[in-house]
Amino acid sequence: MAGFQLNRRTFIQGAGAALTFSAWQGRGLAAEYPPRVKRVGLIGAGWYGKSDLFRLIQVRDVEVIAVCDVDNNHLEEAGKLISERQASGKVPVLYTDYRQMLADHAFDLVLIGTPDHWHARQAIDAMAAGAHLYLQKPVSVDVLEGEAIRSAARKYNRKVQIGTQRRxxxxxxxxxxxxxxxxxxxxxxxxxxxxxxxxxxxxxPPEEPVPDFxxxxxxxxxxxxxxxxxxxxxxxxxxxxxxxxxxxxxxxxxxxxxxxxxxxxxxxxxxxxxxxxxxxxxxxxxxxxxxxxxxxxxxxxxxxxxxxxxxxxxxxxxxxxxxxxxxxxxxxxxxxxxxxxxxxxxxxxxxxxxxxEAFPEDVGEPRIELHVAPATRRHMLNLLSAIENDHLPVADVEExxxxxxxxxxxxxxxxxxxxxxxxxxxxxxxxxxxxxxxxxxxxxxxxxxxxx
CATH class of the missing domain: 3.30.360.10 (Dihydrodipicolinate Reductase; domain 2)
Incomplete structure (x- = not known):
């Protein structure tokens, strides 16, 4: 396993050039990425939404400018954790309605980590607003939602990486x-x-009042x-x-x-x-x-x-x-x-x-799936390459x-x-x-x- 003992600088700058298998290099991931900071938004700031975002922050100097969640507790926690992780130290603007978030900001990339029944509406609205997407799986809850997301990606010429990170x-x-x-x-x-x-x-469980948050x-x-x-x-x-x-x-x-x-x-x-x-x-x-x-x-x-x-x-x-x-x-x-x-x-x-060794902060992150983190980082790098070099990501929306x-x-x-x-x-x-x-x-x- 010696080929996988890489440091953070090697990982980010070379996008894994130290790794031995050519399948990764064949996707263009071994090239250095331009230093331009990308404007990022997150819709759905629960467990996996934050986890996906933190993997992105680990491999690129992005600026998370806004976050949306309908749970104020999730929202406040996400804002604090993001400010501690991103280079600027800024707390993103917090929203409970994703439509307002999309209206207020211009995004290069939006991550969607909401429950499945929200994927279609939010994905299409984000692409229409100008953003590329990292969309958690499954793509949709019904077949025609999926067809609509795929069509929107092609219509707006957006790169969409689906969170099927086994690829x-x-x-x-x-x-x-x-x-x-x-x-x-x-x-x-x-x-x-x-x-x-x-x-x-x-x-x-019994019915109960909806909490204020x-x-x-x-x-x-x-x-x-x-x-x-x-x-x-x-x-x-x-x-x-x-x-x-x-x-x-x-x-x-x-x-x-x-x-x-x-x-x-x-x-x-x-x-x-x-x-x-x-x-x-x-x-x-x-x-x-x-x-x-x-x-x-x-x-x-x-x-x-x-x-x-x-x-x-x-x-x-x-x-x-x-x-x-x-x-x-x-x-x-x-x-x-x-x-x-x-x-x-x-x-x-x-x-x-x-x-x-390359990402020691993984070990202390609550609820992180340590075995999945390397795949998600590569998935993020592949999406960034797709955006910047105009190719389809490995888990393209059609797949x-x-x-x-x-x-x-x-x-x-x-x-x-x-x-x-x-x-x-x-x-x-x-x-x-x-x-x-x-x-x-x-x-x-x-x-x-x-x-x-």
Whole structure:
């Protein structure tokens, strides 16, 4: 691992030129970046919004000029922490309405870390206001939102990096170069993906008054207005289909996107899924605790399985992908990869990369995912290169849309109990008017859906 012992100056100036694998250099990340300070805004200043922003601050001298969140506690904490981290020491201007923030400032880049039901409206409005985007995954909560975001990015000529940062994860980039690109798997005709984390929050908390520091109506925005039963932050909102797409929309999107990137796959020709709430039936949660989905390609099936109960199939790979070829198998996760050859070939493994020496402040940051921080830094550098050198980022909005929409289609297939074939040109499910009608969720007034 000696190639990864780089100091902060080398990392920032060379964008990882000290690293050994050429896949990173091939994206143009080894070049020095111009010193121009970028004007940055953040919409959604909770856990992951701040985490993404702090990774950006680590690799570029940006000026965070404004932050928006509907929770005043989040907002004040973010302002303080940002002032301590950015070079100017300034506290950004704080907003509770992102529309006012966009109206008051000109941004080069806006980061969006809000819940999924807000992504489309905020992403499109930020691009229309002149900003490039770092948009957390999934791209959208319905298929036509994703189509609208992709169209807006092309219309306004904005670079949009989606937070599917497995494409910038050092050990998985190494797997792509050493295993996939060298053809060590042979003919690939089956993929398995899974998540067995017990991450589905449940329970029956009572209704209660909305606290003064939270604008709950604005937090809800275009989604259905549920009775308030506690802070939605963290993982509580994720347990409701009103705001997202369950475990499949949250976790499958990462692994499916990784597999698509590794194998150069586009839209699946057909999506099918079964599942539901089979075990954890006692609480308010509306997301499936069990689901199997199949994303079909020509002579290749990508199969997803999640359970939020029981034990993992393989305890070493509780959230993972396994790509089967006739010459070998590649097992990958956020923590490592293994290549297992058929016969007597060489077994190849690589562990997750940490950068504690280059970025010691990572260790003390509350709730940081230390294994993800190096990938997010590379993801940010790749986006900056895309903006400044006019190329598509590695997790371009179209790639993120395909992965997100495919997971949404899996949920629709489960709901309708039949396979679906989506046509991205016509923006319909072929020969299925009922499914086509479900590609667009209704918005709560006065918010307007951006889709066709």
């Amino acid at each position: 910038s994860t050092p050990h998985l980039m190494d797997a792509k170069e050493r295993i996939i690109d060298q053809g060590l798997l042979g003919n690939v005709s089956h993929v398995e993906m899974c998540c067995y984390y017990h991450m589905r929050r449940d329970g029956n 939270l604008d709950y109506d604005m937090w809800t925005g275009p989604a259905p207005l549920r009775p308030y039963d506690g802070l939605p932050h963290g993982s509580w909102w994720r347990t409701f289909m009103e705001y997202g797409n369950g475990i499949t929309g949250d976790m499958c999107v990462h692994m499916f996107d990784t597999v698509r990137w590794l194998l150069q796959l586009g839209w699946p020709k057909r999506v099918s899924a079964t599942g539901g709430i089979y075990v954890q039936k006692g609480g308010k949660s509306t997301i499936a605790d069990t689901q199997t989905a199949v994303f079909e390609y020509e002579e290749l099936n990508c199969v997803w399985q999640h359970r939020t109960w029981g034990t993992p199939t393989d305890p070493e790979y509780p959230w993972a992908f396994i790509i089967y070829g006739d010459k070998g198998t590649l097992k990958g996760s956020v923590m490592k990869y293994e290549f297992i050859p058929v016969g007597k070939g060489e077994r190849i493994t690589k562990e997750v990369v940490y950068e504690r 993120g849309h395909i992965s997100s929409a495919s997971c949404i289609l899996a949920n629709l297939s489960m709901r309708l109990d039949r396979p679906l074939t989506y046509d991205p040109q016509q923006k319909i499910c072929i020969d299925d008017p009922e499914a086509t009608a479900l590609l667009k969720r209704p918005y709560r007034a006065p918010w307007l859906h951006p889709g066709v």
